[in-house]
Amino acid sequence: MLTLHAAELLVAGPGRAALPGGAVLVEGDRIARVGPYEELGAAFAHARVRRWPGVLTPGLLVRGADELLERTYYPDHPSETAELGADPISGAEALADLRLTESRRGNSARRATQKLLARGVVAVAGRLTVPAVRTAVVRSGLTLLPPLPYGAPPSLDPLAGVAAAEEAFHGVLEAGAPARFAVFAASDARDLLARGSTGCVATVVAGRLLHRRR
Known part of the structure; x- marks a missing residue:
């Protein structure tokens, strides 16, 4: 089943340009396509659509x-x-x-x-x-x-102690990559860092919606 996750802003990964009105097309546990919602929505009109407020990024x-x-x-x-x-x-x-x-x-x-x-x-x-x-x-x-080096004391908030939100991203959002990403109530990556990860709206792992803020 195809699911189209659309957000006000898509940040696909470190060093990648943010895409207003971006979307991620998920098939099974993988990302099938990444691009503008209007383009993907028209090409895959039969896909289930989940529209989220805020910024969609790689999971943390x-x-x-x-x-x-x-x-x-x-x-x-x-x-x-x-x-x-x-x-x-x-x-x-x-x-x-x-x-x-x-x-x-x-x-x-x-x-x-x-x-x-x-x-x-x-x-x-x-x-x-x-x-x-x-x-x-x-x-x-x-x-x-496996263990990775860290400077600041470990925290449930992966954005604590980092200079930029992108430092906490795990992977990138691109075709063929595992479908694991999150949506936050923020306007962009800088705003996300300022607000922290508690503004998470949704978390998708292996194509499954494992958290949704009520």
């Missing part, structure tokens, strides 16, 4: 996944937040006090992956050693990459 990449997913605990709402609070818990001593089982670590990672998808993240980089955490990442649809 988070570094330091081992810190974020294995050495940070995300309390479950509401069963744990009354006692532990809603903020993520990190630090060897604090985590030791929780006496975490592998199952709880996996459930925490699952909650974290949902937070990442809600920020337009499509890939994480890091060395995961806890099987339940690794399983949570794989099942979420996120791509798991």
Whole structure:
């Protein structure tokens, strides 16, 4: 099935000119075409159309996944937040006090992956050693990459600490590439950096809409 994702502005990747009224045509788990919505809409009139406000970009990449997913605990709402609070818990001593089982670590990672998808993240980089955490990442649809260097402390917001939004993009939007991208409530890449990734409107991974802001 063909799906046409159209936005007010399309940013296909670093160094590529932004395209007002751009669109991405998805077939299965791949990008079939990228171009102006009017052109693609006319050529593929039978495609399902999803129109999004804001800017459509490649999905984002988070570094330091081992810190974020294995050495940070995300309390479950509401069963744990009354006692532990809603903020993520990190630090060897604090985590030791929780006496975490592998199952709880996996459930925490699952909650974290949902937070990442809600920020337009499509890939994480890091060395995961806890099987339940690794399983949570794989099942979420996120791509798991080998560790990559990072300067600023790891954050659920991949735009934190970068000089330009393009530094956080994972891949480019072009024909034949995996269909993984995100849409943000922003006017352009510079505005996206200023607002941060919490303005994510939608996240598509392998052609599937895994997050949509309600």
